[in-house]
Amino acid sequence: MIYWDQEKECMPLEQLRELQLRRLKETVYRVYAFVPAYQKKMDEAGVKPDDIKTLDDLKKLPFTTKQDLRDNYPFGLFAVPMSEVVRIHSSSGTTGKPTVVGYTRKDIDIWAELMARALISAGATRHSVIQNAYGYGLFTGGLGVHYGAEKIGASVIPSSGGNTKRQIMLMQDFGTTILTCTPSYALFMYEVMKEMGIDPADLKLKAGIFGAEPWSENMRREIENNLKIDAYDIYGLSEIIGPGVAIECSYKNGLHIAEDHFIAEIIDPETGEVLEDGRQGELVITAITKEALPIIRYRTRDLTALDRTPCACGRTHVRMQKVLGRSDDMVIIRGVNVFPSMVESVLLNIPGVEPYYLLVVDRRGNLDELEVHVEVSEKIFSDEIRKLEELEDLIRRELESALGIGVKVRLVEPKSIERSEGKAKRVIDRRKI
Numbered sequence: 001m002i003y004w005d006q007e008k009e010c011m012p013l014e015q016l017r018e019l020q021l022r023r024l025k026e027t028v029y030r031v032y033a034f035v036p037a038y039q040k041k042m043d044e045a046g047v048k049p050d051d052i053k054t055l056d057d058l059k060k061l062p063f064t065t066k067q068d069l070r071d072n073y074p075f076g077l078f079a080v081p082m083s084e085v086v087r088i089h090s091s092s093g094t095t096g097k098p099t100v101v102g103y104t105r106k107d108i109d110i111w112a113e114l115m116a117r118a119l120i121s122a123g124a125t126r127h128s129v130i131q132n133a134y135g136y137g138l139f140t141g142g143l144g145v146h147y148g149a150e151k152i153g154a155s156v157i158p159s160s161g162g163n164t165k166r167q168i169m170l171m172q173d174f175g176t177t178i179l180t181c182t183p184s185y186a187l188f189m190y191e192v193m194k195e196m197g198i199d200p201a202d203l204k205l206k207a208g209i210f211g212a213e214p215w216s217e218n219m220r221r222e223i224e225n226n227l228k229i230d231a232y233d234i235y236g237l238s239e240i241i242g243p244g245v246a247i248e249c250s251y252k253n254g255l256h257i258a259e260d261h262f263i264a265e266i267i268d269p270e271t272g273e274v275l276e277d278g279r280q281g282e283l284v285i286t287a288i289t290k291e292a293l294p295i296i297r298y299r300t301r302d303l304t305a306l307d308r309t310p311c312a313c314g315r316t317h318v319r320m321q322k323v324l325g326r327s328d329d330m331v332i333i334r335g336v337n338v339f340p341s342m343v344e345s346v347l348l349n350i351p352g353v354e355p356y357y358l359l360v361v362d363r364r365g366n367l368d369e370l371e372v373h374v375e376v377s378e379k380i381f382s383d384e385i386r387k388l389e390e391l392e393d394l395i396r397r398e399l400e401s402a403l404g405i406g407v408k409v410r411l412v413e414p415k416s417i418e419r420s421e422g423k424a425k426r427v428i429d430r431r432k433i
């Protein structure tokens with residue numbers, strides 16, 4: 001099976017746009033009627049539900065931001081009474097209150113459908129044994145993937161994050177064919193496998209569906225080569241629904257956004273102006289079928305670009321590029337924007353460098369400084385000092401030419417950078433401490 005719902009996934013564009021417009025109109029009427037915060041924002045912007053006559057009119061509506069969710073904490077943006085809400089999730093805010101999201105029965109069903117599509121798109125079938133190592137709990141990764149996996153009739157192992165040796169034992173004993181977790185956790189699993197003397201080629205593992213954090217193409221190659229699997233990128237965020245907003249197909253040439261449920265736009269993050277297809281900017285999503293938490297023009301803070309050229313897989317839904325990073329993780333060094341994924345791409349092209357790194361930003365005097373900590377292999381680390389210095393110098397030159405700023409590089413001992421069982425931390429910004 002190539003599609004879960006061919007009718008929706010391959011819908012002719014004209015029909016798709018009609019469906020989007022109808023659903024958008026309904027959503028706008030609903031939020032205006034039932035969510036005072038939306039009504040207030042729309043009144044302030046001088047726009048009424050009746051003003052939305054075409055998809056282009058979406059532009060007239062104000063953006064929604066994480067701050068709006070915070071200001072209405074916990075349930076203020078819900079468009080249904082709590083008696084209709086069957087599930088609550090939240091995303092762990094590093095600062096302040098978490099972001100709270102709610103689902104009706106129908107929202108949960110749609111989410112499971114989207115995850116079923118995503119899993120099938122990445123090659124899963126009802127014969128798959130899916131080990132789901134995304135965290136179960138308030139995080140949407142665990143339960144989101146779980147419901148989709150059950151829906152397609154696969155056998156799901158709800159292993160959740162952590163206890164890595166046990167994960168590997170389960171993989172061996174239960175014959176896991178698909179692993180779902182963050183890409184950084186997949187890498188860590190490989191490292192532990194090596195320590196346990198297990199060759200991934202001896203496992204039944206065929207594919208991995210990785211997301212919840214940015215990862216470069218080079219990281220994909222690294223994971224695919226190490227674990228001997230096909231690695232697919234899955235995107236989503238709790239504010240919109242959770243995982244399953246977008247997924248790669250077998251062509252791995254961008255992630256198809258489920259356009260029958262979401263409308264995607266790219267804006268200039270500085271001006272808010274909508275950019276034409278192909279230009280890179282901030283992804284903005286409108287959820288047009290959500291009951292509990294419909295969300296209008298949500299600013300994801302994720303940087304990507306949209307591609308509307310036809311995809312060989314037959315799906316008509318727009319593709320988004322692999323996410324470059326989120327603006328929160330972007331560090332501005334002397335005016336230059338640096339994303340961890342840019343550093344990652346450079347590092348993983350250099351032999352002897354391990355896929356573990358950390359960006360440490362500090363201010364000396366009035367000057368910002370970026371120091372990149374890079375782990376090297378045992379073999380390299382035991383080399384003579386001169387060779388290590390040469391490698392350090394090579395990494396520095398490669399980074400400087402890719403980023404266009406001066407950087408410091410510090411080679412660090414194997415296994416000294418903290419391993420991740422969920423979302424990896426790539427930046428320490430000492431300017432903010």
Ligand code: DLL
Binds near residue numbers: 235
């Ligand atoms: O991370 C949902 C999810 C779970 C997605 C499992 C995929 C797999 P949040 O915790 O709300 O939800 O975090 C959402 O994570 O705005 C992005 O910055 C980042 N993110 C998610 N998927 C990707 C991806 C889940 N494939 C935030 N590539 C988003 C890059 C991603 N960044």
